[in-house]
Amino acid sequence: MKINLAVSPGTTKDCKTGNWRVYYPLIDHEKCIACGTCARVCPEGCVFPVKDEKSKKIYFEKDLDYCKGCGICAEECLVKAITMELERR
Amino acid sequence: MTDKMLFNSLLNPGHSSCAGCGEILAMRHVLDAAGSNTIIVNATGCSEVTTSKFPTSSFKVPWIHANFENASAVAAGVWAALKTKRKILRGSSRFTSGLAPQDDKQKQAQDDKAGKINVMAWGGDGAFFDIGFGLLSGSWERGENILHVCFDNEAYMNTGVQASGATPFSANTTTTPPDTNSFGNELMKKDMIAIALAHRCVYAGTATIANVVDIENKVKKALTLAGPKYLQILVTCVPGWYTDAKDTIKIARLAQQTGVYPVVEFVNGELLDAVKCPVPRPKVEEYLKLQGRYKHLFKSDKGQVIIKKIQSMADENMEKYNLQ
């Protein structure tokens, strides 16, 4: 009997872990200095830069499909631009 | 919010590590620093279990789950296969001619590629300090060109926090519970860096999850050196250390700043770098009090004696590596 145990790369992507969350990070785009600390320290790797088309300002945002609400990004943000808010579903 | 993430890391989300897991964070930075020309052999443990629930994988590079104990041995096989492949390619292109020039070029390109593939063996502290220790020692002894990365969360976390050879003195684990007459783990943490150096590893270093840029730099540097390599990264474990998820980075930072976990780098046996502690240096209490695994130390006068002992161990590290 042959069992194929190989799987396709990166496929955990289909598992949306966002529903684990109790609190979600709210990022203040005005305060954000786009240093990228939050993106580096997020265990999920789900924080990314966004460019505002009008003002050309770069700020960071999170992908709530994956964010588990650990709060590390808020804790480590150098300018305290992130606060954790209670998730309401 | 409109934009969604780009998935430009080699380790995708959707894995099942706990919220605030330090291990998965270290894994992502190690892999992204190594780049896509990498093969990973992973020992059993949280690093493997959380990223490979069948039929999915978080990895975008070739990755194989070995057993708990044999990641080093399977990596040795991968390394030997790549070496042989290179030999065959070389044998038929560079040294025996008779091939059409375009074939020759193609073979040459394949040969170059095979020579540049990084082989890494990954595992937890249980995998490298204890269970796979013999096979790790064997790989180092044979001088194989493999980077061994130990994600050190100081216990067997995946099976529910049993003490390992990496568990620090006096920590509470499910196999070293504190009681009226005991203060958690009675044994001292194994000095794996000294053991790696005794094997003549070309690279032996430590890092913590508090500085992910340092982790990336260390991985890149280690991979430029040919020979046996060891990198040990302190990674906070939320359920295993009984901590608040948001404190993952803060706790690892204090581990380095207090002198409890020296961050050092040895190349060819020589101490090249040791990260200095700030002045004034935080006391070990600041590190300990954020973690439930040390809670019992704050409940009695005897516990205070133990804390003093941990402080003196940190002070010894300061002396040993000149961290001030």
Ligand SMILES: Cc1ncc(C[n+]2csc(CCOP(=O)(O)OP(=O)(O)O)c2C)c(N)n1
């Ligand atoms: C030979 C063997 N013994 C025991 C186990 C059960 N087991 C699976 S993971 C694990 C703990 C792993 O600890 P560690 O290597 O420190 O990794 P962590 O989960 O802490 O990241 C254990 C004991 C096993 N899979 N194989």
Ligand code: SF4
């Ligand atoms: S709360 Fe945690 S998981 Fe969510 S974006 Fe911040 S660091 Fe990432």
Ligand code: SF4
């Ligand atoms: S038990 Fe610890 S190491 Fe394992 S996934 Fe959870 S936080 Fe990470």
Ligand SMILES: [Mg+2]
């Ligand atoms: Mg462990």
